[in-house]
Structure formats: structure tokens, C-alpha cells
Amino acid sequence: AQSVTQLDSQVPVFEEAPVELRCNYSSSVSVYLFWYVQYPNQGLQLLLKYLSGSTLVKSINGFEAEFNKSQTSFHLRKPSVHISDTAEYFCAVATGFQKLVFGTGTRLLVSP
Amino acid sequence: NAGVTQTPKFQVLKTGQSMTLQCAQDMNHEYMSWYRQDPGMGLRLIHYSVGAGITDQGEVPNGYNVSRSTTEDFPLRLLSAAPSQTSVYFCASGGGTEAFFGQGTRLTVV
Numbered sequence: 001a002q003s004v005t006q007l008d009s010q011v012p013v014f015e016e017a018p019v020e021l022r023c024n025y026s027s028s029v030s031v032y033l034f035w036y037v038q039y040p041n042q043g044l045q046l047l048l049k050y051l052s053g054s055t056l057v058k059s060i061n062g063f064e065a066e067f068n069k070s071q072t073s074f075h076l077r078k079p080s081v082h083i084s085d086t087a088e089y090f091c092a093v094a095t096g097f098q099k100l101v102f103g104t105g106t107r108l109l110v111s112p
Numbered sequence: 113n114a115g116v117t118q119t120p121k122f123q124v125l126k127t128g129q130s131m132t133l134q135c136a137q138d139m140n141h142e143y144m145s146w147y148r149q150d151p152g153m154g155l156r157l158i159h160y161s162v163g164a165g166i167t168d169q170g171e172v173p174n175g176y177n178v179s180r181s182t183t184e185d186f187p188l189r190l191l192s193a194a195p196s197q198t199s200v201y202f203c204a205s206g207g208g209t210e211a212f213f214g215q216g217t218r219l220t221v222v
Contacts, residue, residue, distance in 0.1 A: 009152065032209065043116075043202060043213035044155075051209065090154060098143055098162070098207040099170075104154040 002027040002093045006103035013110055015083055021076040021106045023065075023091030033074040034092040034100070035065055044090065050074065061085075086110045115139065116205045118214035125193040125221045133188040133217050135203030143207040144186040148172065148199040149216075155202065161186055193221045 005024045013019045025031060032051050036044040048059040055067040065076045074091060091103040119134045137144065145160035147170075157170030161180040175197060177189040190197060198221045203214045 004154075006154075043215045044204075044211075045213070046211065049209065094207065094209075099145070099157065099160060100155075100204075100207075100211060101157070102147075102155040104152060 002031060002095065002101045004091050004093050004101055004103035006091055006106050008106045009104065010107045010109065013081055013108070015110055015112050016080050018079050019077065019081050019085075019108065021089050021091075021108065023074045023076065023103060025072050025074065025091070025093045027072075027093060027095070029095055031093045031095055033065075033067060034094065035059075035063070035074070035076050036090045036092060036102075038088045038090065038105075040087070047076075047089070081108070081110050083110050083112065116203055116212050116214040118201075118203050118217050120217060121215065123217060123219050125190070125219065127193060127195060127221060129193050131190050131193065133190075133201055133203075133219075135186045135188065135205075135214060136184050137186075137203075137205035137212070138184065139205055139212065140183060141206040141210075141212075142183065143205075144180070145170070145204045145211075146176070146178065146186070146188045147202045147204065148197075149202060150199050158188065158201075190219075195221045197221050 034049045035047040037047045050067045058064045063078045088107045090105045092100045117136045142163045146158040147155040159178040161167045201217045204211045
């Protein structure tokens with residue numbers, strides 16, 4: 001069975017500072033990896049995903065994540081955050097393009 | 113383009129009452145699923161369906177029932193509500209590469 005660990009429940013950061021949200025997974029088979037974002041009182045939206053190919057994947061709003069098979073990690077990074085990035089971020093793993101298993105989430109708090 | 117529609121958005125139930133959370137999608141996805149979200153626990157899979165007439169249990173199925181008579185609809189039934197079922201419930205349409213989530217139902221059981 002797959003599992004996902006997000007060690008940081010909350011990450012406070014100042015606007016325009018860099019940020020990294022950590023995600024580690026465990027699986028005995030090949031996996032597909034995802035980051036979802038949840039803004040207050042909303043559902044989840046797909047931020048970016050790794051399926052195959054280049055291990056560095058990017059979102060349209062400046063986030064990127066790198067799949068590291070040897071360290072079983074898929075950390076999310078952004079070089080300069082905005083107030084509008086304040087949200088909860090969930091790392092997830094799937095096999096066979098179907099069932100998603102989520103981590104416990106990391107709340108990113110961006111302050112001026 | 114509605115995507116995934118969940119109703120109701122909010123609900124308060126008394127212990128022992130039953131209710132159905134509705135979920136409808138217009139994207140013709142075969143795979144649909146229900147999750148509950150609790151503070152500090154992320155999203156946990158309750159039940160899922162790989163197509164009309166086919167459902168299976170997820171991680172936390174106890175106290176919940178589902179059926180899938182059409183591709184579009186995937187209702188979640190609470191048989192006898194308990195305070196432990198107070199949570200935010202999300203329906204998702206599509207699998208890992210194309211999962212779309214509804215806006216959620218915030219359920220309180222008193």
C-alpha cells in the first residue's frame with residue numbers, strides 16, 4: 001500500500017521569500033505524484049503532477065516540484081511567494097491513474 | 113460547465129439520523145470517489161467507483177453506503193449519523209491524472 005508523509009503541518013513565510021513544502025512517499029510499485037492546493041472554503045485543485053519523463057515539473061503560477069526516486073520525495077518549491085499563495089497544500093500518490101492517497105497537508109501562511 | 117456538483121453545502125444532523133450527500137459530474141468520468149477531510153488527517157478515501165454498478169470500499173468505509181446507478185451520479189449515504197462523522201466531505205470525479213473535486217459538504221452531527 002502507498003502512503004504519503006508531509007512532515008510540516010504549517011509553514012509561515014514572509015512575502016517574496018522562498019518556500020519548500022516537503023513530501024515523502026512509500027510504495028512498492030511505480031507511482032504517480034501530485035500536489036493539490038486548497039484555498040479557504042473551497043475544494044482541491046490540481047497544482048502539478050509527475051507521471052513520467054522529466055523529474056522536474058512546474059505549475060503555471062511559479063511552483064515546481066522534483067521527483068527524487070532514491071529519496072522517495074516530491075518536494076514543492078517556489079522561489080518567491082505571494083500573499084495569494086496562502087492555502088493548504090496536499091501531496092498525493094496514485095497507482096494506475098486511479099486511487100489517490102493523500103498526505104495530511106501543509107498550511108502555507110504568507111505574511112507581508 | 114458545472115464539473116462536479118455537491119449538495120448540500122452545509123448540513124446539521126442529529127445522532128441517529130440518516131441522510132444522502134449528492135454528487136453529480138458532467139465530464140463522463142468512469143471513476144468517482146468520496147473523501148472525508150478532518151483537521152490534521154488530510155483526505156481519507158471512504159468509497160470509490162470505477163463505473164456504473166461497481167463500487168468498492170476505501171480506507172474508512174464504516175457507517176457509509178454508496179451506489180452507482182448512472183455514470184453521472186455517485187451519492188453517499190450515512191446510515192445512522194454519529195458525532196464521529198462530523199467532517200467535510202468531498203466528492204471527486206476522475207482518477208489520479210484528472211481528478212476534479214466538488215466544493216465540499218460540511219456536515220455536523222450533534
